[in-house]
Amino acid sequence: MLKKFLNSFSVFQLVIIALMAGLGVATKPIIVPLAHMITGPLYIPGGVIAGGFYMMWLVMGAGLVKKRGAATLIAMVQAIMMVSLGIYGTHGIVSFFTYIIPGLAVDFVFVFFSDPTKAIPCFLAGIAANISGTFLVNIVFFRLPLIPLILSLSSASLSGGLGGLISYSVIKQFEKFDILD
16 A cells, blocks of 8 residues: 555655655754744743744645645655654654644645645645644643643744745745746
8 A cells, every 4th residue: 555655656756755854854953943042931832933934844845746645755754754863852753643743734734625736725734734743742742731732823823824835935936937847
């Protein structure tokens, strides 16, 4: 079944998937400390704001590949990289779940839209990815009380939506110049 799923992607699409996964992992250690400067004084976990900007690679990859399951595959590659490298987080094997669930959320949102390269689907996919990641990390690690959790999820939806809109603008530029065809 996995082989059949992977065979549905071209080599070029798999390269895009690997590139998006690598960019997501590479940008996380740059973005998170910057977000901590903003979220630290507010007692909001830094990943809430930063997540929207490293989750955008899931949305962007799914929009560029335009196949179901692309975001989940990107998330799986990221999870494997994070678990095997073990240098960007202290979550250990739980990273597998905290990375894969946002990819599933992006693919779930794109199921409801015929064209995932429009602004609304990208916006909603970014929100879904960041909220699902934030909520899962909260359940596993932080266990915030209700009011801080609502504040965190609200911040996650804002940054996730912005990340989705950034993804949309990049996808449109690729389409405008016919780079992927």
